[in-house]
Amino acid sequence: MYSARRRWGRRQRVLLWGVLLAAWEAAWGQLRYSVPEEMPKGSFVGDVAKDLGLQIPPLSDRGVRVISEGRTQYFALHGKTGHLMTAERIDREQLCRLVEKCVLRCELIVEGEMKVYEIQVEITDINDNAPSFREAEKDLRLSETAAIGARIPLPRALDPDLRRNSLQNYELSGDEHFSLAVQTGPGGDQRPELVLAKALDREEAAFHELVLRAMDGGDPARTGTARIRVTVLDANDNAPVFSQAEYTVRVAEDVPVGSVLVTVTATDPDEGLNGQVKYSFQTVSLKASEIFHLDSETGAITLLQNLDLEEDNSYELEVQARDGGDLSDTTKVAITVTDVNDNVPEISVRSALSEISEDAPSETVVALLHVHDRDSGANGEVRCSLDGDVPFRLESSQGSYYRVVTARELDREQQSEYNVTVRASDGGWPALQSSRVLALRVLDVNDNAPVFSQERYIMQISENHASCNEFEEVPAGVVHEEILMERKLVGFF
Incomplete structure (x- = not known):
């Protein structure tokens, strides 16, 4: 109470x-x-x-x-x-x-x-949606040699309802060879798996028909179904085998797009589907997948884009050969890109004079240059020289640096300006060249005294001439009766 x-x-x-x-x-x-x-x-x-x-x-x-x-x-x-x-x-x-x-x-x-x-x-929410499978029918293939306990993921059902009205469990009906296991995912979702409970024998049964049911918890409960057809494959006794464990290829960087670089080959002695080999990239970088294409039927690897050794000089691909019974073998393909002389030497002026005094001593540094060639090997080896007969020479400095220095004394009165051409040539065949011009002006110094056009001047003068302005020059070889005066110019003046 x-x-x-x-x-x-x-x-x-x-x-x-x-x-x-x-x-x-x-x-x-x-x-x-x-x-x-x-x-x-x-x-x-x-x-x-x-x-x-x-x-x-x-x-x-x-x-x-x-x-x-x-x-x-x-x-x-x-x-x-x-x-x-x-x-x-x-x-x-x-x-x-x-x-x-x-x-x-x-x-x-x-x-x-x-x-x-x-x-x-x-x-x-009301239970107005039944669990549904995206694929109403699912075909599976399983070898008759599959081990008992082997698991194969099954399609999952979806139910947009909430809580009890949503998907609750799965059931499998068919035969004694298979059972159902349901795993719980990280988010609490249910993941059905087909489990092999009894050894298969293709000669006894080549196909197995199963029905997978998904049920919600509504009242009344709703269900969705998917038909599972298991095809038993003949025993795949041999896996594909590549002719080489590793393929090594050297390719010039100017090889045309579309060229076949290498063809990998795997053989499988099995018959029918078990002996049909398909090729695919097992491990390949994103960049390599954009450059190389693998023919799944022939194993030919072709070039999709132009190669550039200066960007990448080697690639490593892992190729898989798989037969119809899911047995496979892998091989490695190492592609080395060889250089071609496709880059001209680059001359950079790090420092340079625009003017130089004519009394500058020999070995005066006029310019500091840096020379670089992106090619490798002999194609990237650069030799430098100066054009023409100029009072300068090149000296090798640290690494790829060169100095332009004076080779002898300068004389502005002989040449007041120079355009010095520096030329760089690589070791390729044919060689590629580039050049830079250094403009240099020679500054004057007071290194010359005044000079008369004659060492002696001979003149005649009458005794009654009072002014030096009326002196006349005596022609050479003529003797006059007048007074002959001869003086050295310096003493006369």
């Missing part, structure tokens, strides 16, 4: 709390309702007029209307009863596919009183 009174009192308190909560929500202009999905249009959702304390007769006069979020109006207000009704059929999985709690919001507007009430309607 005492226990029954306690339960009755508890129910009274819960009911009172619900009434108080509804009154509190209504006072704040907010209502919450719940309705199952897939209800027909016009289904009852809630008594809005009663919950808000609105009088029914004058509702239409007040301009009361319901507005839903979004373009689709899922709810409407019945003008005579004040009930909130569904205006469309609601599919929870379509509206809230990735959300467990599906809530639709709308607003009740009372234009006459200029009031707005928010209404939240939770759409609850």
